Amino acid sequence: MNNPTRGSLLGIEHLETKEIQSLLSLARRMNPQKARPLLRGKRIVLLFYESSTRTRTSFEFAAKSLGAMTTLVQSSGSSIEKGESVIDTGYTLRAVGADCIVMRHPSAGAPHLMASHLDIPVINAGDGMHEHPSQALLDAVTILKHKRSLKGLQATIIGDIFHSRVARSACHLLTRFGVKMTLCGPPEFVPDVAATLVPGLRVTRHIEDALRGTDVVMLLRVQKERLAGQKIKLQDYIARYQMTAARLKLAKRDAIVMHPGPIIRGLELTAEVADGPQSVIADEVHNGVPTRMAILARALGKAK
Amino acid sequence: MTRAENKSLLIKGGHLIDPAAKINALMDVLLRDGRVAEIAPPNKIRGVADEKFDARGLIVAPGFIDLHVHLREPGQSYKETIASGTAAAAAGGFTSVCTMPNTAPVVDTAEWVSWLRNPDRGAVVNVFPIAAATRGSKGGTLTDFAAIQHAGAVAVTDDGKPILDDDVMRMALRLGAELNFPVVQHAEDTRLTETCSMHAGPTSFRLGLRAMPAAAESAIVDRDVTLAQQIHESRLHVAHLSTSDALKAVRRGKRAKARVTCEVTPHHFALIDENVGEYDTNFKMNPPLRSATDLEAILAALADGTVDAIATDHAPHAAYEKQVEFERAAFGITGLETALALAITKLHRDQKIPLTRIVELFTAGPARVFDLPHRGSVAKGDFADVTIFDPKKRWTFDAAKSRSLSHNTPFDGWQFTGKVVATIVSGKIVYQAE
Numbered sequence: 169m170n171n172p173t174r175g176s177l178l179g180i181e182h183l184e185t186k187e188i189q190s191l192l193s194l195a196r197r198m199n200p201q202k203a204r205p206l207l208r209g210k211r212i213v214l215l216f217y218e219s220s221t222r223t224r225t226s227f228e229f230a231a232k233s234l235g236a237m238t239t240l241v242q243s244s245g246s247s248i249e250k251g252e253s254v255i256d257t258g259y260t261l262r263a264v265g266a267d268c269i270v271m272r273h274p275s276a277g278a279p280h281l282m283a284s285h286l287d288i289p290v291i292n293a294g295d296g297m298h299e300h301p302s303q304a305l306l307d308a309v310t311i312l313k314h315k316r317s318l319k320g321l322q323a324t325i326i327g328d329i330f331h332s333r334v335a336r337s338a339c340h341l342l343t344r345f346g347v348k349m350t351l352c353g354p355p356e357f358v359p360d361v362a363a364t365l366v367p368g369l370r371v372t373r374h375i376e377d378a379l380r381g382t383d384v385v386m387l388l389r390v391q392k393e394r395l396a397g398q399k400i401k402l403q404d405y406i407a408r409y410q411m412t413a414a415r416l417k418l419a420k421r422d423a424i425v426m427h428p429g430p431i432i433r434g435l436e437l438t439a440e441v442a443d444g445p446q447s448v449i450a451d452e453v454h455n456g457v458p459t460r461m462a463i464l465a466r467a468l469g470k471a472k
Numbered sequence: 473m474t475r476a477e478n479k480s481l482l483i484k485g486g487h488l489i490d491p492a493a494k495i496n497a498l499m500d501v502l503l504r505d506g507r508v509a510e511i512a513p514p515n516k517i518r519g520v521a522d523e524k525f526d527a528r529g530l531i532v533a534p535g536f537i538d539l540h541v542h543l544r545e546p547g548q549s550y551k552e553t554i555a556s557g558t559a560a561a562a563a564g565g566f567t568s569v570c571t572m573p574n575t576a577p578v579v580d581t582a583e584w585v586s587w588l589r590n591p592d593r594g595a596v597v598n599v600f601p602i603a604a605a606t607r608g609s610k611g612g613t614l615t616d617f618a619a620i621q622h623a624g625a626v627a628v629t630d631d632g633k634p635i636l637d638d639d640v641m642r643m644a645l646r647l648g649a650e651l652n653f654p655v656v657q658h659a660e661d662t663r664l665t666e667t668c669s670m671h672a673g674p675t676s677f678r679l680g681l682r683a684m685p686a687a688a689e690s691a692i693v694d695r696d697v698t699l700a701q702q703i704h705e706s707r708l709h710v711a712h713l714s715t716s717d718a719l720k721a722v723r724r725g726k727r728a729k730a731r732v733t734c735e736v737t738p739h740h741f742a743l744i745d746e747n748v749g750e751y752d753t754n755f756k757m758n759p760p761l762r763s764a765t766d767l768e769a770i771l772a773a774l775a776d777g778t779v780d781a782i783a784t785d786h787a788p789h790a791a792y793e794k795q796v797e798f799e800r801a802a803f804g805i806t807g808l809e810t811a812l813a814l815a816i817t818k819l820h821r822d823q824k825i826p827l828t829r830i831v832e833l834f835t836a837g838p839a840r841v842f843d844l845p846h847r848g849s850v851a852k853g854d855f856a857d858v859t860i861f862d863p864k865k866r867w868t869f870d871a872a873k874s875r876s877l878s879h880n881t882p883f884d885g886w887q888f889t890g891k892v893v894a895t896i897v898s899g900k901i902v903y904q905a906e
Contacts, residue, residue, distance in 0.1 A: 275799045276799065277799075281751065281797060281798075296681075297680030336680060361672075361673065362677060364674035
């Protein structure tokens with residue numbers, strides 16, 4: 169077991185503040201249309217043990233914009249299906265010449281396991297319910313396009329926080345820069361223990377209370393099968409927590425509405441909110457590519 | 473009988489702590505023919521011994537008894553064998569170990585109990601098998617307790633799994649009561665812990681791991697204690713107790729004079745859930761490391777007598793079973809070679825629990841739990857099982873040098889106070905520190 173290779177990005181929690189700052193400023197300078205081939209000749213493996221649309225394609229475009237080669241390895245149709253362990257898959261990819269592994273895995277901590285056994289950087293593209301650091305970074309980039317600075321902002325996350333790696337990473341990143349955070353949802357989705365994640369987090373069950381005066385509203389996808397597992401009635405959830413145009417009026421007039429996707433219209437938010445003027449959901453997806461360019465450039469030591 | 477057992481061995485100049493005999497003084501101990509021949513103040517034992525052991529400056533204690541070890545035979549000898557596991561036990565000062573039946577196949581017959589006790593297994597310390605309480609440990613039909621007991625098993629359990637069904641547990645305790653046979657329960661309401669890999673609290677939330685609530689343990693202990701109170705003469709032993717609320721249930725049973733006992737592992741008095749760090753699978757075991765509040769309650773219960781024994785739950789696993797995703801990694805850690813050092817370091821040095829109490833938790837306490845006659849004490853006529861240790865010796869544990877076949881321990885590189893110097897089984901030195 170070793171420390172992760174320099175350039176790895178396993179989570180926001182243990183990332184130094186100045187590293188986050190430099191990633192954010194690099195991301196804002198990256199332009200996929202006019203990128204220099206900083207990573208020409210580099211081989212980047214996209215190792216996805218779980219399905220993904222946004223994260224996978226944006227990492228791939230990011231890598232290619234910088235001149236790197238990419239290959240996609242998924243659990244089905246690879247040796248993973250035959251029972252190869254995470255570490256052995258890592259050794260194999262290293263041996264065929266991978267310079268960096270971007271990894272998504274349903275099990276929390278899997279990228280840490282990989283990173284502790286390899287001498288190449290490992291990028292966490294989402295591990296179980298733990299962290300999704302590139303999403304938190306692109307969300308910060310998105311907020312900064314609409315707000316002057318993070319400090320002093322109020323942000324509210326509504327929905328299934330318990331199962332959400334996006335929420336955990338967002339809490340770590342935004343509170344670090346002075347954002348006051350509120351988590352809102354039923355106890356099954358937002359257990360009291362959620363407030364212990366970082367100092368200063370507030371938990372409330374009432375959406376009106378959560379929205380009043382907020383600058384950023386972040387919604388999370390609600391999975392119907394999880395509602396069933398938690399014995400929450402779908403209609404109750406919608407009645408109490410769905411983001412509607414009327415409820416959005418409780419937030420600041422210039423509040424932005426975010427969602428890591430995929431969105432389910434009519435469940436966690438109405439179509440009116442999703443397509444409304446305050447929605448920056450498409451922006452987030454758009455900012456994914458430059459943010460991931462910054463992450464890859466840093467990983468391979470080309471973050472100049 | 474081997475020639476070694478016919479020899480006599482005089483342990484001279486040591487400080488004897490024998491809680492069962494209420495001795496805490498400088499005493500010489502003469503062992504002969506596998507039994508304790510004489511205990512006397514220094515230099516009072518006359519006659520010539522074949523061999524002498526200089527124990528000046530050391531503690532001499534009855535041989536330690538571990539109520540809970542997994543030696544993995546039959547069937548999983550890549551993790552551990554009875555030979556390697558008992559060698560590790562000897563290095564840890566244990567002269568007797570009670571083996572858990574969750575092997576492959578499960579030890580659920582008298583035949584397998586006899587197989588475990590066969591000298592061909594190569595054990596260097598005494599092996600007392602615990603057999604399955606239900607066939608295949610499936611929680612349904614009870615095993616043949618009488619036959620199993622007759623073959624030499626000291627208790628029954630479905631360890632690794634709980635006996636969940638109220639009626640099955642009631643029947644097990646009833647049959648155990650008839651035979652004066654303890655039923656050992658791994659208390660875990662598995663309906664609340666499916667797919668979980670650590671204790672439920674701030675750390676599991678931060679790490680994004682599904683987690684086991686403390687109530688999954690305490691609810692079962694609570695039910696079992698109630699059953700033990702209802703069933704006259706039944707004997708319930710709670711394995712690896714880890715939560716404050718489970719301790720409350722045990723205290724309730726003891727106050728009501730039910731025959732309820734419990735054990736605690738060294739890792740549950742030395743570590744808490746936060747120590748899992750960034751998904752270190754050497755900190756993954758079941759029951760999981762609990763909260764700081766639970767640890768405080770366990771320390772108090774070790775000191776005040778609520779806990780009957782320290783047991784290791786020694787659970788060896790191959791490296792490849794641990795070097796995987798945290799959620800997929802095998803539960804359990806090795807523990808035989810670090811138990812005494814952890815007890816002296818964490819309980820005696822840090823918590824000021826007297827050495828006499830610590831020795832009791834390794835000797836008289838466990839001997840009482842399973843009624844092991846002439847063990848757990850070194851009165852004249854008892855078995856010549858002796859553990860000699862240096863309570864002040866400072867040393868560093870190197871997992872790579874472990875006698876166990878597996879090295880899955882969270883204590884690699886730990887600096888300890890207190891070390892085993894020699895382990896004597898039936899009058900024969902089976903381990904001696906360099």
